[in-house]
Amino acid sequence: MPKLIERFTDVPERDRHVYQLGADGYELTAGGSQLRKLRQALSDHRVLESIPPQIWGKEPSEISLADWHKTLTTATAPERKELLKLVAAGKLSIKR
Numbered sequence: 001m002p003k004l005i006e007r008f009t010d011v012p013e014r015d016r017h018v019y020q021l022g023a024d025g026y027e028l029t030a031g032g033s034q035l036r037k038l039r040q041a042l043s044d045h046r047v048l049e050s051i052p053p054q055i056w057g058k059e060p061s062e063i064s065l066a067d068w069h070k071t072l073t074t075a076t077a078p079e080r081k082e083l084l085k086l087v088a089a090g091k092l093s094i095k096r
Helices: 013-018 030-045 065-074 077-088
Strands: 019-021 026-028 061-064 092-095
Touching: 013 019, 013 030, 013 065, 026 030, 030 061, 030 065, 030 077, 061 065, 065 077, 065 092, 077 092
Parallel strands: 061 092
Antiparallel strands: 019 026
């Protein structure tokens, strides 16, 4: 998923929920950024247990409840499971 795009139609349909229109074009929401980071980590390391902790950072990432819902809608079942693990581990915080 690219971070910034000019046309919404350039985004695969299943990923469109995690984009928003910004000043320069469409950009990932905070939840979309987390999903992209998760997908990259899964691609590089295959399982999250082997992912170096510095990928997630020291501070928990924060996303809005609306972004969380959009992210879960976009994620595959295994990705949703891993996102829930991140929340349970305190690496991802949901703003209410």
